Amino acid sequence: MTDKMTRRQWLTATTAVAGGLMFANSGTAQSLTIEGYKPTKENPIHFSSNENPYGISRAARNAMIKSFDVAHLYGGSGRRELTELIAGIEQVPAENILVTSGSAEILHTLALIVGIEGGSILAPDPTFDNNFMKYADRMGINKIRVPVAKDMSIDLEALRAAYTDDVSIIYLCNPNNPVPTVMHAEELTKFCLEMSKKCYVFIDEAYYEYVTDPKYKTMVPLAVANENIIVTRTTSKIHGFAGVRVGFGFGSKNILKKIKDKITGTVSTISIHGAIASYKDKETQKFVLRKNQQSLDILYEMFEKHNLKYIKSNSNFTYFDTGIQVNEFSKRMLQHGVKVGRQFQPFTTWCRISTSKPEDTRYLVEVYEKEFT
Numbered sequence: 183m184t185d186k187m188t189r190r191q192w193l194t195a196t197t198a199v200a201g202g203l204m205f206a207n208s209g210t211a212q213s214l215t216i217e218g219y220k221p222t223k224e225n226p227i228h229f230s231s232n233e234n235p236y237g238i239s240r241a242a243r244n245a246m247i248k249s250f251d252v253a254h255l256y257g258g259s260g261r262r263e264l265t266e267l268i269a270g271i272e273q274v275p276a277e278n279i280l281v282t283s284g285s286a287e288i289l290h291t292l293a294l295i296v297g298i299e300g301g302s303i304l305a306p307d308p309t310f311d312n313n314f315m316k317y318a319d320r321m322g323i324n325k326i327r328v329p330v331a332k333d334m335s336i337d338l339e340a341l342r343a344a345y346t347d348d349v350s351i352i353y354l355c356n357p358n359n360p361v362p363t364v365m366h367a368e369e370l371t372k373f374c375l376e377m378s379k380k381c382y383v384f385i386d387e388a389y390y391e392y393v394t395d396p397k398y399k400t401m402v403p404l405a406v407a408n409e410n411i412i413v414t415r416t417t418s419k420i421h422g423f424a425g426v427r428v429g430f431g432f433g434s435k436n437i438l439k440k441i442k443d444k445i446t447g448t449v450s451t452i453s454i455h456g457a458i459a460s461y462k463d464k465e466t467q468k469f470v471l472r473k474n475q476q477s478l479d480i481l482y483e484m485f486e487k488h489n490l491k492y493i494k495s496n497s498n499f500t501y502f503d504t505g506i507q508v509n510e511f512s513k514r515m516l517q518h519g520v521k522v523g524r525q526f527q528p529f530t531t532w533c534r535i536s537t538s539k540p541e542d543t544r545y546l547v548e549v550y551e552k553e554f555t
């Protein structure tokens with residue numbers, strides 16, 4: 183401590199800095215609904231990472247605070263309860279569920295298993311290029327990419343045709359990301375049953391809760407009843423737990439054991455207790471879905487008004503053709519404190535916009551119209 187600053191002054195200064203940082207980084211701070219907040223390039227509103235703008239529910243926060251009482255203990259307090267809760271919701275046995283530190287932990291571990299066992303990955307193009315695909319790159323795993331169909335939906339026929347004996351795993355996001363299309367239950371079930379006789383089939387259902395297409399169905403029951411099919415889910419989206427880290431794997435006991443044997447992380451007691459409360463809090467989930475739809479409708483209106491090509495969403499994000507390179511588009515939006523999604527190959531002019539609160543989405547529309555029309 184310098185002699186120019188008393189201990190009291192130093193404490194006040196560091197508290198102010200900490201307070202400032204908390205505001206700048208806080209998930210709820212980047213919204214026009216927060217008094218005093220101004221979107222800036224440095225502290226923009228997030229339309230970029232498919233996060234939930236409402237954050238963790240009050241019930242989950244309270245449960246997490248209460249769990250501090252047991253957070254000093256080893257032993258996975260609440261883990262059994264969470265697994266059984268999910269088993270009840272999904273109507274599958276608890277032994278077919280694995281609780282992990284976000285679904286990314288399973289995505290990474292599956293890439294690790296493929297790296298160890300050998301073989302290639304078969305996946306649509308584009309699809310979610312983080313976690314599983316990125317880890318696979320780091321492992322030096324060969325990828326066979328199959329372009330999406332003309333309507334940008336995943337082309338199961340083309341994936342079938344692209345299969346070779348070297349393929350060890352097929353990675354399918356349903357809904358897909360960055361294109362928020364879905365594969366329908368009938369075709370996907372047939373595909374999973376057929377292809378899982380030859381390799382692993384991995385269905386990533388990160389956005390499952392947002393789907394409105396009536397022909398969509400989860401593949402969880404199929405994964406539980408068959409070998410070689412794995413489904414993942416996450417609390418990161420509808421539950422707002424992206425920074426809390428709880429995910430789930432569903433599959434046969436054999437495949438889950440294989441994954442468990444390679445996993446290195448654990449889930450914190452605090453996260454687990456938060457997840458239990460969040461899954462029980464159906465009202466907040468309904469609220470998030472309602473707000474998500476309102477924000478999507480605001481974006482659709484903008485797309486229609488300006489004749490922009492776009493994909494109707496089954497998720498908490500949409501995808502539209504900006505008409506210019508996305509990197510240029512996002513730079514100009516960021517000048518106004520609006521952070522949009524990154525570029526995904528091969529659609530370099532298309533941009534992924536995550537839903538934020540409707541109030542913030544209206545601001546995005548204002549910025550778009552000011553900057554581009």
Ligand SMILES: Cc1ncc(COP(=O)(O)O)c(C=O)c1O
Pocket residue numbers: 231232283284285286287289310313355359386388415416417418424428429
């Ligand atoms: C398709 C998909 N799968 C998995 C993840 C990772 O989710 P988690 O936060 O559970 O690790 C994401 C995150 O955005 C995603 O979009």
